Amino acid sequence: MENRSSLEGHRKSLQDNRDSSEKRLISLCAGSGCGAYGTDKVYKILLEELEKQGLADKIEIKLTGCHGFCERGPLMVIHPEKIFYSRIQPEDVPEIVETTLKNGEIVTKLLFKDLGTKKKLETEAEIPFYKLQQRLIFGKNPMIDPRSIDDYITEDGYKGMEKALFDMKPDQIIDEIKTSGLRGRGGGGFPTGIKWATCAHHDGDRYVICNADEGDPGAYMDRSILEGNPHSVIEGMIIGAIAIGSKQGYIYVRHEYPLAVDNLTKAIDDARKYGFLGKNILNSGFDFDLKISRGGGAFVCGESTALMASLEGKPGRPKAKYVHTVEKGFRDSPTNLNNVETWANVPVILNMGADKYADIGTEKSKGTKIFSLVGKVVNTGLVEVPMGTSLRTIIFDIGGGIPNKRKFKAVQTGGPSGGCIPEMFLDLGVDFDELSKVGSIMGSGGMIVMDQDTCMVDVARYFVDFLKDESCGQCNPCREGLKRMLEILDRICAGDGVEGDIPVLEELGEMMQKFSLCGLGTSAPNPVVTSLLYFKDEYEAHIKDKKCPAGVCKPLFYYEIDADACKGCTLCAKKCPEIAIVGEKKKPHVLDNNKCVKCGICYEVCKFGAVKIM
Amino acid sequence: MEIDYKKIEEIIQRYGTEPEDLLMILQDISEIYNYVPPVLVPFLSQKLNIGESLIYGVATFYKTVSLEPKGKYMVSVCTGTACHVRGAEKLMDALENDLGIEEGGTTEDLEFSLEGVRCIGCCASGPVITVNKDTHGGLDRSTVLESIAQYKKSG
Numbered sequence: 036m037e038n039r040s041s042l043e044g045h046r047k048s049l050q051d052n053r054d055s056s057e058k059r060l061i062s063l064c065a066g067s068g069c070g071a072y073g074t075d076k077v078y079k080i081l082l083e084e085l086e087k088q089g090l091a092d093k094i095e096i097k098l099t100g101c102h103g104f105c106e107r108g109p110l111m112v113i114h115p116e117k118i119f120y121s122r123i124q125p126e127d128v129p130e131i132v133e134t135t136l137k138n139g140e141i142v143t144k145l146l147f148k149d150l151g152t153k154k155k156l157e158t159e160a161e162i163p164f165y166k167l168q169q170r171l172i173f174g175k176n177p178m179i180d181p182r183s184i185d186d187y188i189t190e191d192g193y194k195g196m197e198k199a200l201f202d203m204k205p206d207q208i209i210d211e212i213k214t215s216g217l218r219g220r221g222g223g224g225f226p227t228g229i230k231w232a233t234c235a236h237h238d239g240d241r242y243v244i245c246n247a248d249e250g251d252p253g254a255y256m257d258r259s260i261l262e263g264n265p266h267s268v269i270e271g272m273i274i275g276a277i278a279i280g281s282k283q284g285y286i287y288v289r290h291e292y293p294l295a296v297d298n299l300t301k302a303i304d305d306a307r308k309y310g311f312l313g314k315n316i317l318n319s320g321f322d323f324d325l326k327i328s329r330g331g332g333a334f335v336c337g338e339s340t341a342l343m344a345s346l347e348g349k350p351g352r353p354k355a356k357y358v359h360t361v362e363k364g365f366r367d368s369p370t371n372l373n374n375v376e377t378w379a380n381v382p383v384i385l386n387m388g389a390d391k392y393a394d395i396g397t398e399k400s401k402g403t404k405i406f407s408l409v410g411k412v413v414n415t416g417l418v419e420v421p422m423g424t425s426l427r428t429i430i431f432d433i434g435g436g437i438p439n440k441r442k443f444k445a446v447q448t449g450g451p452s453g454g455c456i457p458e459m460f461l462d463l464g465v466d467f468d469e470l471s472k473v474g475s476i477m478g479s480g481g482m483i484v485m486d487q488d489t490c491m492v493d494v495a496r497y498f499v500d501f502l503k504d505e506s507c508g509q510c511n512p513c514r515e516g517l518k519r520m521l522e523i524l525d526r527i528c529a530g531d532g533v534e535g536d537i538p539v540l541e542e543l544g545e546m547m548q549k550f551s552l553c554g555l556g557t558s559a560p561n562p563v564v565t566s567l568l569y570f571k572d573e574y575e576a577h578i579k580d581k582k583c584p585a586g587v588c589k590p591l592f593y594y595e596i597d598a599d600a601c602k603g604c605t606l607c608a609k610k611c612p613e614i615a616i617v618g619e620k621k622k623p624h625v626l627d628n629n630k631c632v633k634c635g636i637c638y639e640v641c642k643f644g645a646v647k648i649m
Numbered sequence: 650m651e652i653d654y655k656k657i658e659e660i661i662q663r664y665g666t667e668p669e670d671l672l673m674i675l676q677d678i679s680e681i682y683n684y685v686p687p688v689l690v691p692f693l694s695q696k697l698n699i700g701e702s703l704i705y706g707v708a709t710f711y712k713t714v715s716l717e718p719k720g721k722y723m724v725s726v727c728t729g730t731a732c733h734v735r736g737a738e739k740l741m742d743a744l745e746n747d748l749g750i751e752e753g754g755t756t757e758d759l760e761f762s763l764e765g766v767r768c769i770g771c772c773a774s775g776p777v778i779t780v781n782k783d784t785h786g787g788l789d790r791s792t793v794l795e796s797i798a799q800y801k802k803s804g
């Protein structure tokens with residue numbers, strides 16, 4: 036594309052085409068979540084079936100990025116009515132084509148059923164999961180084939196870049212970002228405008244980098260943005276580069292995200308072909324290009340200095356932060372690093388205006404945040420809500436609460452640097468500051484829901500084990516501190532905990548928080564510290580009574596069948612892989628603890644709650 | 650094993666002999682051989698003009714690269730937090746039993762390797778495993794075995 040008016044002309048003709056098209060549009064989610072449930076097969080059969088029923092030229096199918104409701108995958112939305120079908124199996128496809136596409140009727144069995152009202156809901160807009168969200172960043176995914184730059188342009192894509200290139204001075208762009216109140220979505224919440232201004236202030240070959248390392252296990256919004264709408268990140272980075280005065284950018288993305296790498300590579304190639312990257316972008320005189328670097332699966336590489344070392348082709352070990360990366364970062368040059376979601380917010384801000392953007396959210400945390408709502412919750416998926424939305428709204432209204440009639444115990448936020456929040460704080464609004472008041476953080480948006488069957492000591496042990504593996508090993512407090520913590524927690528979970536373990540854990544935690552080199556070590560004790568704060572009784576049950584109340588730590592519990600509750604349905608006996616349960620039909624069953632391996636199948640399958648954890 | 654040096658050169662050329670791209674070069678080599686054969690270290694050192702120690706340093710720091718042979722099918726059980734609370738350990742148990750190897754091991758016929766990985770970004774469908782680039786979600790102890798059966802040699 037030569038210049039601004041050719042881009043505007045192209046956008047206009049794409050939009051006219053879209054608006055005048057008589058084809059019905061099917062938006063089929065091909066994100067990783069739906070993919071894991073078999074979108075590929077559904078797509079293949081859909082193509083065949085359309086051909087067979089003679090509809091191939093009347094329907095347009097868009098394979099899009101994540102729609103967010105991953106629990107219900109594979110899912111599709113049929114336009115213009117926006118009929119929402121979920122949990123689609125390949126064998127449902129002929130019926131969809133026949134009933135809905137041919138005859139305009141609904142296939143009721145594929146509709147979402149509201150658990151409360153028991154009503155079947157026809158469209159996305161009626162479903163509580165979507166109704167309560169505000170999808171500023173994520174909302175366009177269902178309209179965009181991530182491999183089509185034209186789709187992005189049709190949805191007003193690259194308009195923000197145009198403004199930044201032709202209507203604004205770099206300082207004005209930075210001011211706009213400052214006014215918007217945007218803060219870094221990578222976890223730290225540093226004000227983005229201030230970071231940009233500081234970087235722009237230092238001389239040298241300035242770099243802009245996108246942090247797509249997404250190390251928090253249990254969080255996948257960055258992945259879904261890159262897979263589903265890669266151009267939004269590219270556009271954000273171009274705008275940032277204009278503001279900061281950078282000629283070269285990097286996207287550091289995990290090798291474990293092959294689809295994200297693929298879609299991003301294609302998007303960068305297309306952006307270059309369209310003249311949005313490279314020399315003299317749209318004849319503005321501005322040069323900028325982007326390169327992808329694939330990281331190698333190390334949590335610590337998400338930390339800014341480690342990430343830059345890794346980009347330089349070295350092992351990703353963090354440096355002490357005497358010198359800030361905005362002054363001396365990648366290749367010792369001024370470097371501005373932002374998270375994927377932060378970058379994706381940038382074009383949105385330029386398009387809607389900073390003032391309007393700043394109306395969303397809380398006083399100090401503006402805009403929306405995408406959360407990965409996972410674990411023991413009915414509607415798992417990606418949820419985008421205004422900052423300040425309460426945990427209760429997210430988990431119970433949007434998430435539908437806890438499955439299988441179990442009880443909520445805690446929600447883990449902020450990943451390995453965060454903590455576990457108990458029920459009494461569920462009415463807190465989630466933003467950068469609120470959750471830190473109770474010892475956790477919002478972090479990058481992981482939200483793992485835990486129920487009565489989750490053992491909090493095991494969870495703390497889990498995170499310490501994770502971090503011990505991921506610690507780069509440079510500094511003593513982190514390396515040795517984690518090792519010692521893990522030894523103690525392993526012992527507690529094995530039933531060998533002793534009086535005095537808890538104070539030692541607390542002491543180790545304090546030492547690491549104070550003396551570790553980088554953020555990994557200083558925040559590493561958080562999961563242990565918060566679980567000690569709110570769930571000390573579980574630790575004490577492990578140490579003093581040698582019991583794991585949640586029934587997770589195998590040496591510390593056994594199962595027993597409650598003869599009064601057992602109806603003799605025989606299901607547990609049928610499912611038991613060790614033949615440890617015997618009993619006659621309609622009579623109470625008995626479990627032989629000598630044979631039982633505590634796999635938990637009987638506990639999970641019993642419909643009467645007769646299998647008890649002792 | 651025969652090393653196809655022409656292919657290795659092609660990979661290096663793709664990145665333009667930048668030492669900064671070492672990790673990606675190693676990852677691409679792994680795509681061909683399922684690991685980085687250590688005999689390639691001196692070759693890479695010369696081509697990229699960097700020390701062998703740096704190559705060993707990088708190859709051992711990152712989990713996506715291995716200097717030891719791996720199976721044709723890499724079975725990765727997600728042990729990320731979301732999968733952990735939904736019983737990832739049970740999948741690992743079942744797979745260890747079925748394949749007759751421990752976590753981190755490789756079958757003798759070099760068909761399967763089994764490893765635990767931290768979150769592959771399909772947390773909503775947890776617990777999940779990947780077999781090379783295929784993802785299987787919403788599994789339990791028995792469906793996990795069905796999902797790897799298709800990769801086994803028939804007979």
Ligand SMILES: Cc1cc2nc3c(=O)[nH]c(=O)nc-3n(C[C@H](O)[C@H](O)[C@H](O)COP(=O)(O)O)c2cc1C
Pocket residue numbers: 218219220221222223224225246247248249250251334335336337338339340372373374375377378479553554555
């Ligand atoms: C141990 C550790 C891991 C981190 N991992 C990530 C990550 O995976 N993704 C990310 O965006 N930021 C991560 N961060 C934060 C980054 O260091 C950095 O603050 C962030 O990328 C800056 O971007 P933002 O201002 O847009 O949030 C991590 C920090 C630490 C200390």
Ligand code: FES
Pocket residue numbers: 252253254727728729730731732733767768769770771772773775776777
């Ligand atoms: S925790 Fe398993 S895919 Fe994220």
